[in-house]
Amino acid sequence: MNLRKYLKVYKKFIHTSLASELEYKTNILVDLVTAILSLIGSIFLLSIFFQNNGYIGGWEFEQALIIQAIYTILNGITNTWFNPNLTEIVKHIREGTLDFVLLKPIDSQFFISLKKLNPSGFLEIMLGILLLFFCIRINQINLNLSFLTLSLITISCSICILYSLWFFISTSTIWFVKTWNAIEVLRSFLYIGRFPLNSFSLSLRIFFSIFIPIAFITTIPSEVFLGDSQLWKILLEVIVATLFLITSRKFWLFALKFYSSASS
Amino acid sequence: MVQNIIDVRNLSKSFNVSSKEPGLKGTIKHFFRRQTKSLKIIKDISFEINEGEIVGFLGANGAGKTTILKMLCGLIYPSEGSILVSGYLPFRRKENFLKNITLIMGQKQQLIWDLPPIESFYLNASIYGLDKFEAKKRIKKLSEMLEIDEELFIPVRKLSLGQRMKSELLAALIHEPNILFLDEPTLGLDINAQRNLRKFLHKYNKDTNATICLTSHYMKDITSLCKRVICVHEGKISYDGKLDLLLKKLSPVKEILIVCRSEEDAIKLEKSGFTVKNKIKNEITIKIENNSITSSLKTILNTFDIEDLFINEPPIDEVIGKVLIKKDYDI
Numbered sequence: 055m056n057l058r059k060y061l062k063v064y065k066k067f068i069h070t071s072l073a074s075e076l077e078y079k080t081n082i083l084v085d086l087v088t089a090i091l092s093l094i095g096s097i098f099l100l101s102i103f104f105q106n107n108g109y110i111g112g113w114e115f116e117q118a119l120i121i122q123a124i125y126t127i128l129n130g131i132t133n134t135w136f137n138p139n140l141t142e143i144v145k146h147i148r149e150g151t152l153d154f155v156l157l158k159p160i161d162s163q164f165f166i167s168l169k170k171l172n173p174s175g176f177l178e179i180m181l182g183i184l185l186l187f188f189c190i191r192i193n194q195i196n197l198n199l200s201f202l203t204l205s206l207i208t209i210s211c212s213i214c215i216l217y218s219l220w221f222f223i224s225t226s227t228i229w230f231v232k233t234w235n236a237i238e239v240l241r242s243f244l245y246i247g248r249f250p251l252n253s254f255s256l257s258l259r260i261f262f263s264i265f266i267p268i269a270f271i272t273t274i275p276s277e278v279f280l281g282d283s284q285l286w287k288i289l290l291e292v293i294v295a296t297l298f299l300i301t302s303r304k305f306w307l308f309a310l311k312f313y314s315s316a317s318s
Numbered sequence: 319m320v321q322n323i324i325d326v327r328n329l330s331k332s333f334n335v336s337s338k339e340p341g342l343k344g345t346i347k348h349f350f351r352r353q354t355k356s357l358k359i360i361k362d363i364s365f366e367i368n369e370g371e372i373v374g375f376l377g378a379n380g381a382g383k384t385t386i387l388k389m390l391c392g393l394i395y396p397s398e399g400s401i402l403v404s405g406y407l408p409f410r411r412k413e414n415f416l417k418n419i420t421l422i423m424g425q426k427q428q429l430i431w432d433l434p435p436i437e438s439f440y441l442n443a444s445i446y447g448l449d450k451f452e453a454k455k456r457i458k459k460l461s462e463m464l465e466i467d468e469e470l471f472i473p474v475r476k477l478s479l480g481q482r483m484k485s486e487l488l489a490a491l492i493h494e495p496n497i498l499f500l501d502e503p504t505l506g507l508d509i510n511a512q513r514n515l516r517k518f519l520h521k522y523n524k525d526t527n528a529t530i531c532l533t534s535h536y537m538k539d540i541t542s543l544c545k546r547v548i549c550v551h552e553g554k555i556s557y558d559g560k561l562d563l564l565l566k567k568l569s570p571v572k573e574i575l576i577v578c579r580s581e582e583d584a585i586k587l588e589k590s591g592f593t594v595k596n597k598i599k600n601e602i603t604i605k606i607e608n609n610s611i612t613s614s615l616k617t618i619l620n621t622f623d624i625e626d627l628f629i630n631e632p633p634i635d636e637v638i639g640k641v642l643i644k645k646d647y648d649i
Contacts, residue, residue, distance in 0.1 A: 059447055066444045074432040077473070153393050154428040159416040160445050311395060314333060 064168060071171035085174030093126055093181050120189045121276045125247050126182030131213055134175030136220050139167050143224040163306050195279060208275035208288060211295035215270055218298035228309040247272040270294055323529050324367035329399035331360040331385055359385050361553040370527040374544035381550040383533040387499045391421050404497060417446060420495040424505030427486055429474045435485035436470045439492055446493035460488045464518055480511030500532045504539055516542050537635050568637045571605045573630040579623040587622050
């Protein structure tokens with residue numbers, strides 16, 4: 055893979071996406087306001103849960119805010135990259151425009167995963183980072199190198215898991231043609247990621263750890279921030295993320311063999 | 319030396335399709351127990367295409383033309399047989415193969431809808447590894463050939479269909495491919511836009527010696543661009559050869575309307591042994607075989623007092639229409 059070429063193409067992707075989005079100024083403004091209101095709403099909801107009882111699943115409100123911050127960053131990443139690109143896969147397959155992607159001398163997974171970018175998602179990422187810094191302050195977290203490395207690793211793994219799950223569902227469109235509902239179900243499950251895993255019953259905890267690894271996405275990075283992380287959990291997250299990423303790649307290449315293109 | 323650039327041997331393609339009975343009962347049955355069957359869309363076809371050739375694929379809707387094009391450019395895996403395009407197995411979609419080909423579909427677009435076409439051109443240029451200077455040079459050259467200028471800077475959504483199609487062509491040709499697959503490129507275009515597009519394709523083929531495989535339901539596209547046609551009927555090749563030979567075969571006689579100076583001359587002509595279609599006063603329509611037109615007309619002009627004559631070519635659409643419903647042509 056020619057890294058320089060891919061970087062150059064990605065620069066073009068960013069340029070064309072920004073130019074496309076900036077054609078609709080009002081839409082960007084609405085998205086920005088929505089992101090702020092959504093974050094305020096989520097914190098308000100979280101505070102209601104903690105109103106009567108200072109703890110949920112052994113987590114204090116200030117600690118649970120870390121999960122909310124990580125969730126907000128991940129949701130921002132989802133809205134910036136995954137949502138505009140991975141929902142488009144379904145459209146590409148249904149309408150047959152995937153043909154143009156497959157005939158380009160560039161990796162098709164790279165192309166369909168990163169071609170678009172929604173700049174309004176950036177604000178959500180910024181808000182999440184700001185909230186995270188606020189949490190670091192109120193929870194008196196010591197910012198040292200190992201902490202920064204571990205938090206970066208776990209958040210990167212969370213992004214990989216989230217991407218792979220979404221990509222997996224979108225790719226299945228090659229057989230099932232319509233998978234909007236499955237994507238909506240996935241998004242609904244992701245909302246669960248705003249709450250500590252320990253606040254759920256054992257059966258749900260197992261379900262969200264094994265079948266849909268939501269637990270890995272927010273809880274493990276949050277534990278790193280609180281200094282409660284266990285090495286085996288971090289290793290497990292790295293293994294799960296790697297497996298998911300490799301599987302999504304293999305699954306895409308396998309699925310393409312069944313792509314029949316839309317009729318003209 | 320002319321080389322085979324496309325070599326297809328015993329190619330077949332089957333698809334699994336599900337069928338559904340009408341009505342609510344059929345819908346419920348279809349939901350719970352979907353009945354699928356394998357349909358052979360392409361049946362054991364073989365052909366070769368030489369470098370620089372423009373070949374038209376003719377056939378009714380659903381005959382398999384687009385499926386053949388998509389297998390040739392590597393989008394669909396063949397079920398049986400072999401395809402070699404420019405020495406590559408298309409379905410492997412190797413980088414060098416993809417840099418050599420392009421697919422243009424009249425009913426689908428790759429341009430970024432909200433941006434001027436120029437943005438899509440530069441994006442494609444970076445994907446094909448062209449630097450800015452080279453991309454600019456190629457865009458200038460192609461836009462001159464396509465006669466587009468200001469349109470390059472207007473958002474795609476505000477362009478007319480004809481302007482959009484020209485821009486699609488430019489986006490698809492920026493990497494200067496030497497094999498073009500065109501699936502109904504003139505679909506929905508007005509007569510002038512169709513003519514301009516054909517003019518461009520003709521020039522592109524002449525300038526670059528590119529091979530062009532074309533499907534179209536507009537017969538003018540086929541007759542003005544393709545010397546050779548491959549007729550596809552229910553997944554099989556019913557004819558592969560020169561277009562003019564096919565036309566002669568399908569339409570062996572021409573109708574000639576002769577206006578005589580007097581009705582007496584018309585009566586004499588009627589009795590002279592030609593096949594007469596009809597006669598109204600001094601106007602008579604006769605049928606003459608293609609291979610004897612010159613000699614027959616010479617005889618008529620020398621023997622009878624003729625005021626005027628018209629040779630009526632049968633409409634090309636009507637003639638080609640016969641191809642679409644017939645299984646085999648033995649020329």
